[in-house]
Amino acid sequence: MRQYISQKNLDSDGLLSVIGKDFRYLHNVLRLKSGDMIYVRLPNGNLQSMTVCQIDEKGKKIILQLCDLADTQIGENQPSETDSIESREFTLFMALPKSSKFDLIVRQATECGVARIVPVQTEFSQQGSEKINFRSERFERIIKEARQQSGSPVDTKISDCKSLAGVCELWKDESENLSESEKIAIVLYERNESTVSIRQACEQVRAQEKSGNSSSLKKIALFCGSEGGLSPAEIEILQKSGFLPVHLKTNILRCETAALYGISALQSCLSD
Structure with a gap:
């Protein structure tokens, strides 16, 4: 619509x-x-x-x-909008790729109902990308056009660029008071050692729900690397901060494809 x-x-x-x-x-x-x-x-x-x-x-x-x-007023009180995955706060932490690819990632994430996109400077990020003005009219236009085309009720925002340490601190501040069934954070990793599938990650949240700890997922986070992915040291840092390494058992994906695939797969699993 x-x-x-x-x-x-x-x-x-x-x-x-x-x-x-x-x-x-x-x-x-x-x-x-x-x-x-x-x-x-x-x-x-x-x-x-x-x-x-x-x-x-x-x-x-x-x-x-x-x-x-x-x-009139079809918005906030309609089950089709408030009961969907879009009613949960979904954050995409995106290691900075080339500028043209980031534009595409913003458009696709907006269409999928991601609430917040956080650019991240990582070891393999495109140099100089952190100087981009992420609050410019250009990005506002991309988001508006994507929402109008897709009908997304989510007012997608782009945050200022952060370091890996800044991401870990942000996620800790926002999630430390939530139970294990109220949050999920995954990081996409091209290697398969010490990783799980997206479905296994979602099943861990459902297991916590069934144990009676809580009944509603409130915050979702997905971390995606740029061209070159993420280093083992960066994965270890994220893992210590609560991010679960996930390996996508598919073909080798470009970063812009991996971000969209990860968002869609995670939303699908959590909606089942």
């Missing part, structure tokens, strides 16, 4: 004016016509069903209005 993500709230009459680049998206990409319906994600996260009531091609403006009240 495609959606339009609005930075503005509705006016007092339930109308929304769309101009500029957003006008071109609705008019030229989606090719909306008067009377067409579209889902609009408002700044508060609610998803509204709206119709096109006016198109001013000369002034490059589209006016949207609310549908019937019974169709």
Whole structure:
């Protein structure tokens, strides 16, 4: 389901004016016509069903209005959104690859409903990539386009670049008060020694749930290396910080493919 993500709230009459680049998206990409319906994600996260009531091609403006009240506010209280894997906080820790690959990873992770992408400077990371402005309009545009195309309700964010030690400290601070059934952190490793499969990692969380320690998974973390992967020393550091090394028993994957594969496989296992 495609959606339009609005930075503005509705006016007092339930109308929304769309101009500029957003006008071109609705008019030229989606090719909306008067009377067409579209889902609009408002700044508060609610998803509204709206119709096109006016198109001013000369002034490059589209006016949207609310549908019937019974169709509004589809967002936060719908089971299809709140009961899914997307309702859990999913963080992708991504060792910095080449810039063009990182753009693709951001787009794909956003489409999959990842809440946070944390760039990480590792031993084999692309040199100089840590100087990229990860809060730039370019990344905001990539995320917005990906959410609009995929219909993701998750407001994906990119954090500032961190060191490996910074990642370990961040995960410790965020997860130390959670039980073993409320969190899962894995790191993808191209070697197979001392590793488990993604399914085995998920089964450990389910075993904790069945023991009665807790009933809901709250935080998910996936660490993926860049070109060249991660060194044994880095894997050891992450393992000591609570990350479980996972080996994907498949073909040799590029880092951008491994990130998407890992996200999808982990979400699938946890949703079963």
